[in-house]
Amino acid sequence: MVSLLNRFASYLTVEKGLSRNTVESYCLDLKGFFEYIAKKTDFSQQPTNNFLQSFTRESIVNYMGELRDKGQSARTVCRFISSVKGFSKFLIIEKVISEDPTETIKTPKQWERLPKALNIDDIKKLLDYEPPTTGYQLFIRDSAMLELMYSSGLRVSEIISIKVNDLNFEGGFLRIMGKGAKERIVPINQRAIEKVRRYMHELRQGLLKNKQSPFVFLTSRGMPMTRQRFWQALKKIGDIVGLKLTPHTIRHSFATHLLEGGADLRSVQKMLGHSDISTTQIYTKVTGDRIRKVYLEHHPRAK
Template identity: 30%
Template sequence: MTEKLYFRGENVIVNTVNAVRRFIDYLKYERNYSEKTLQGYSLDLEEFQKYYTAIDETLDWKTIDGDVVRGWMESMMDRGNSAASVNRRLSAVRSFYRFALAEGLVEKDPVRMVKGPQKEKRLPGFVRDDDMQALLDSRMWNMESFNDVCERTILLLFYETGVRLSELVSLNDNMVNLETMSLKVTGKRNKQRIIPFGEELKDAIIYYIGIRDSEVTRLDDALFVDIKGKRLDGAAVRYRVVKNLSRVCTLKKKTPHVLRHTFATTMLNHGAGLESVQKLLGHESLSTTEIYTHTTFEKLKEIYKVAHPRQ
């Protein structure tokens, strides 16, 4: 038997097992889930029910085991569903069983030991070295224009230090030590770190500050300001980065975070150790930094294909 539940006039068929109905009611009335989310959960549970009754019509929510759940996952993957889609549907079933177990409606949770498929980690996009060199070439800019000098300095700072967008817009003059050539930034969870930089960025900052102080009246201690003297916010910096990266590359994403990826990839490609890059980026876990090794490996494969005579 089946029963119809109504969400905004649309029929959603769910199993009439009392546990399923109570679960949907719990989400609706006690957790205040949206009708769209309730519909999604209902459809996911219905799909699971269709699967297990098709393989064995004697099965029900109480007799299902982990193998049945794994088989359902495999069937979805075989039909071309992404790992994210499978995990979303698995999450609905997992939530149902947690509820049913807590309410004493089932005696076991067959999903407890089931792991969903791993999502494919997308390799971070980065700008090629020659494109960055072309973009940062001073001949590409009007070095007498405050806006041009400011934008070039921002790009160079991202590229040479790998700072986050939030860290860059928070910079004040006193956080830049030109003598030691280092930045003091405040990262996630208010953790501070010191990042070194080179002579090129030092010269660029000195030049920028000179033009800034002669043409702009700053309204606070911000390093990077607009022509009115106001601190540049994240949206303003993001706009400038996207605009200028579009001059040299065709990446789909041209955000400040791409320049952070570019910094990490460039460092590793030129011999920096993984732990050193981790500290420079402010990553708590080395595994977060390890994604960039995949990028460098892809570059190695390209070099191998070009250089090896048997390829």
């Protein structure tokens, strides 16, 4: 379980872009739950390596009841629900479990977080940045990854998994294998095509060092790009241009800017690879906030 928890912490940091304090809080919530399971489970009858057999809806609900009985606040219980739901989804992604024991456990809507998006000026500042001619050898790669992520609304796990055969520059689209091994086709804009082409022509072969790899984006050692390396690249450019970035910030910006520009919700849902449109609908709340702000700032009778 310690190994799984460490991998989950890395996933929260890199894939979800959560702060160190939030990640630590989630992990503490889960450690408390695991200790509860350990006390309630007779491991003389159940091998320790089958610990996850006790990770059930019943054990989760019982632990929530124990938290309430100990006088924990509603906020603490809600945070635990978020922690255990996130952990369960992670286990499914990693194929450790096949069914989600938290699926029918509801989180109060007041605790849902709206995604944060960059404004268009900040996106331009980020993607148009050009470093000095020396000192940032991997910039061509990093810039191509960010441009492609914003162009097509990709998750980190998707962008690092792109293979050369997935790219269709002539058709202007990209084949993506998303969550649950679901394939989708997404468009690529011309700026992203140009940056990816430049990276492949000027840098990729040098990174391979006479080796072969099906993956488009590579580390400095010619290995497939990892979540951690992507996060480091994103943070480096963000620090240079003065923007606080997470991988989800770019994806959220993609969705928000499309909806603000008039795109319909169903099309955005398909491009993001959301199986449920309710997941996409959260962005309509963000654009609604922007509409209200514009109204209050510019309508002559709203002041």
